[in-house]
Amino acid sequence: MSASGARRPKVVFEGVSKIFRKRGDDLLVLDDVSLTVRDGEFVCLLGPSGCGKSTLLNIAGGFERADRGRVTIDGEEVREPSSRRVFVFQEYGIFPWASVWDNVALGLRHMPAGERGAIVQATIDMVGLGGFERAYPMELSGGMKQRVEVARALAVSPDVIYMDEPFGALDSLTRLTMRSELVRIWQQQRPTILFVTHDVDESIQLADRVVVLSARPGRIADVVEVGLDHPRDLGSPEYGRIKNRLYELLGVQHTI
């Protein structure tokens, strides 16, 4: 991924710290996290549960404030949510009261109807939900709901997409399919993606770079480059080497 080195910085974390105050106790969740994500880069934040990776994402999305440090996008400090940077949520964030079509059209509601219709249809087709435009989320499987969620985010052509363990609730086969679809879509549109996961394989399959966070308080343990071209061979020695390295960084026994 030598090409990514030439691209300009997109999302920059500068010394981000976050403290949760609970019952009088101060709990340091994130400790001085600094990271530069380049334009069009796919970065995975990998770490054990409770390491603050979701919090880091929420700060970058403008849903939470850092106690120290800041996050900038294109040099501008993030202060509130914006539809230029879209979240794909861990639980289903799509609206169960709206059809697939209306969900995907949510971010395009101020657009002229004709233009909007074309984009919505194209996005629905891209995530493989053609024919389900009028269906309601409750009529769809978990994987299809997550596709709607991804489509809703893609429809607004965001600069940055934040994904918080988006495939966590899916069965393992659907998860594999969704990953390869996500990579396909990312290669077509090249948005910057920050993807939170605790799944080592998921991070190697998706990311240009894997940012490993330590257990609480979350600090960056290391950043691992995945120098593999897509489609990636999950059985290659290089894949295995990266996997060992990530397990080592996480401090987990990886031979059973």
Next chain:
Amino acid sequence: MLGPALSIVAGVALLLVQERLPGALRSVVAPLAVALVGGALWSLAVTWSGTFTFPSPGDTARGLAELVRSQRLWGDIIASLFRVSWGFSLAAGIGIPLGLVAGWNTRTFTALNPVIQGLRPISPIAWIPIAILWFGIGDGAGIFLIFLSAFFPITVGTMAAVRNISLVHQRSAQNFGLRGLELFRRVVLPASMPQIITSLRIALGVAWLVIVAAEMVGMDSGLGYLINDARNAGSRYDLVVATMIVIGLIGIVLDFLVRQLERFDEVRWGYVKR
């Protein structure tokens, strides 16, 4: 004597047979069998006690026929339904918007909620003297009492629905820049709708209970008044029980009508799983 005995035998036989019937038929046959046995026991109790006041099922059926033939029943049904529909509509018209705003806006909620919670446990029946004082004997008092009965369940239910909107949906709305009226129309209202409909159902049920009591005490028409009148005008308990049955049937129909709201695509998600 032969009739009740036969009914019990038939009812018990049906209950024994129904297990072998297909599901759809069973759901009709089993309640029918229970009703047959219940009616028979009622009839036997009347015979054995030797009462001349309490009606048998047959007396009640004849009383019901008499009520249906007389112009009186329809007038009273219409009087009760008139008060309930006005009081209920006013309560929904004020309670739903108020609940939406108070549920969403924390400051409004903090100010209003204690007052609402304080007034809510007061039975609408307790308001009857005040209703008569303010509105006199007639529709005004009835509508006011039904308004009170329905207003609290609807407002509290709507408020709770809004406060239960999931964080993910709130953040989705924020993320896509929904604000003001658009936020209400696209997220707050539809997200609360299933629970609002449930609170409408509860409120209409309460309203139908209260109107009968209100009409028995403070009005000169309606089904509640009909019950009182039947007793006072010569202890016509056959008409009393017949009117009670009419009240029950109308209650079922009202509930059925509100439940039709649950079938819309936009709210069905709220009843499947949550």
